[in-house]
Amino acid sequence: MTTILIVVLFVLQLLSFYAIVILNTKLAKFQDLEKKQERLMREMDDTISLYLTEMKDENNRLISELQTVPKPQSIVAAHPIMQEEQHIELEAQQATVERSSKEESKTNFEVEQRVFVPKNIAVNAYSRQQNASNNTVNQSAPVAIQEAVIEETQKELTLEEQVIKLSKQGQTIEEIAKQLQKGKTEIELLLKFHS
Structure with missing residues (x-):
């Protein structure tokens, strides 16, 4: 009887060790996930702060240009x-x-x-x-061209759609920013939020 009791206790002890190991691995995965989340939050904070400083610089440049207007x-x-x-x-x-x-x-x-x-x-x-x-457009352009212009304006893409389209075409962030006349940080943010 005591041998059966010892065997049962040994099996229970093995099961408890197995449960401890499983819980420990899950806890390690959770801690890794928490570290990744913190790193992602820091990256987002850095990106947003860069974007805000870029916007501030652009605003200052615009103000200085507006002050030089005749x-x-x-x-x-x-x-x-x-x-x-x-x-x-x-x-x-x-x-x-x-x-x-x-x-x-x-x-x-x-x-x-x-x-x-x-x-x-x-x-x-x-x-x-x-x-x-x-009046000059209406007098000089045929109806087909006017309809094409209207259709083109209706199909105009948003900034995010343009960025995604250019990114899918294989252009770099710098090229996209230069083509759309936006900041590199803004393009990075749009691409990060989309993916």
Whole structure:
């Protein structure tokens, strides 16, 4: 009887060791998975921070380029379409800009004088330009070409679709970024999120 009891205890002990080994391997796999997840999170954080710094640089570059744009006074002189009331509105806005710039110059900040065009004037000029360009397209292009242009604009791909398409064609991230005029980090992010 004692031998049977010893054999049963020995078998149970072997089973418990087997269970411990299985649990240990599962725990090791879980720890490896956790390490991989942490590494992936660090990579994503680095990629996003690079993307944000690239965006900040692009924004700073855009701001500096916008500050070098010629003053709108020369634009007003170039457009004979402006009417008398529009000139009056511009002069009133110039006066308010000059007053505010004088106030701000008292605080030792350099202020660039800007002239703002009213929204309704900009909308009217934009719609006139669109109508003029549409009339030239409508008069010079046959109906088949117009339909092809409409179809082409409808088939226009999103940025992500373009990146994926170019990537499948075998282009590198640098080539895709240069072709789409986007940052390399942005292209990397799109490809990482897609896969």
